Amino acid sequence: DQQVKQNSPSLSVQEGRISILNCDYTNSMFDYFLWYKKYPAEGPTFLISISSIKDKNEDGRFTVFLNKSAKHLSLHIVPSQPGDSAVYFCAASPAGGTSYGKLTFGQGTILTVHP
Amino acid sequence: DTAVSQTPKYLVTQMGNDKSIKCEQNLGHDTMYWYKQDSKKFLKIMFSYNNKELIINETVPNRFSPKSPDKAHLNLHINSLELGDSAVYFCASSQGVANTGELFFGEGSRLTVL
Numbered sequence: 001d002q003q004v005k006q007n008s009p010s011l012s013v014q015e016g017r018i019s020i021l022n023c024d025y026t027n028s029m030f031d032y033f034l035w036y037k038k039y040p041a042e043g044p045t046f047l048i049s050i051s052s053i054k055d056k057n058e059d060g061r062f063t064v065f066l067n068k069s070a071k072h073l074s075l076h077i078v079p080s081q082p083g084d085s086a087v088y089f090c091a092a093s094p095a096g097g098t099s100y101g102k103l104t105f106g107q108g109t110i111l112t113v114h115p
Numbered sequence: 116d117t118a119v120s121q122t123p124k125y126l127v128t129q130m131g132n133d134k135s136i137k138c139e140q141n142l143g144h145d146t147m148y149w150y151k152q153d154s155k156k157f158l159k160i161m162f163s164y165n166n167k168e169l170i171i172n173e174t175v176p177n178r179f180s181p182k183s184p185d186k187a188h189l190n191l192h193i194n195s196l197e198l199g200d201s202a203v204y205f206c207a208s209s210q211g212v213a214n215t216g217e218l219f220f221g222e223g224s225r226l227t228v229l
Contacts, residue, residue: 002157034217036220041222041223042222042223043119043205043207043220043221043222043223044158044205044220045219045220046217046218046219049217089158091158101146101148101160101163101171101207101209101218102160102163102171102173103158103160103218105157105158105159106157107155107156107157108156
């Protein structure tokens with residue numbers, strides 16, 4: 001039972017346009033949501049996160065939107081750059097002080113930004 | 116200077132062998148983790164240690180034994196390797212128990228069991 005799902009295995013976008021990566025989850029106990037970015041032969045690196053009490057968090061070109069009622073979050077990258085080409089993982093963390101770094105990850109979406 | 120480093124990066128071995136993967140972090144964090152990325156690309160937590168104490172053990176077979184000699188190191192020893200153990204193993208660290216989920220990952224160790 002996969003509690004975090006990224007239904008698009010890949011996404012291809014032109015440089016300068018918007019990239020939208022989607023993620024759905026099923027567990028209502030998730031309280032914190034994160035996006036990680038991974039280049040080949042490297043470990044995932046933290047990109048941006050959002051608490052369940054918010055519906056939007058922005059950091060430069062990256063914005064994460066959370067729709068709790070739909071159990072859906074999305075990552076918007078605008079404008080997209082070729083250096084953004086990577087695998088993007090959505091992850092979720094349980095509520096409060098019990099998470100202990102126990103993240104549940106989606107399968108990842110391969111983003112390719114064409115020059 | 117790598118923040119979270121794992122050795123070896125690649126490991127090819129035969130079924131039934133015993134192998135270890137080492138992890139060290141120089142971030143001064145007090146919590147370390149092992150995650151496994153399987154063939155379907157899902158990253159799943161295996162173990163978590165806080166101040167050398169085991170706090171998460173996610174129903175991993177007891178052939179897997181983590182050891183944390185100090186806060187900066189978390190090693191993973193695997194006995195009697197099986198084909199299904201082939202995966203990429205990621206070590207990670209965080210300060211505190213990472214309620215916000217921000218972990219720092221190593222580059223991964225790709226284990227292939229033949």
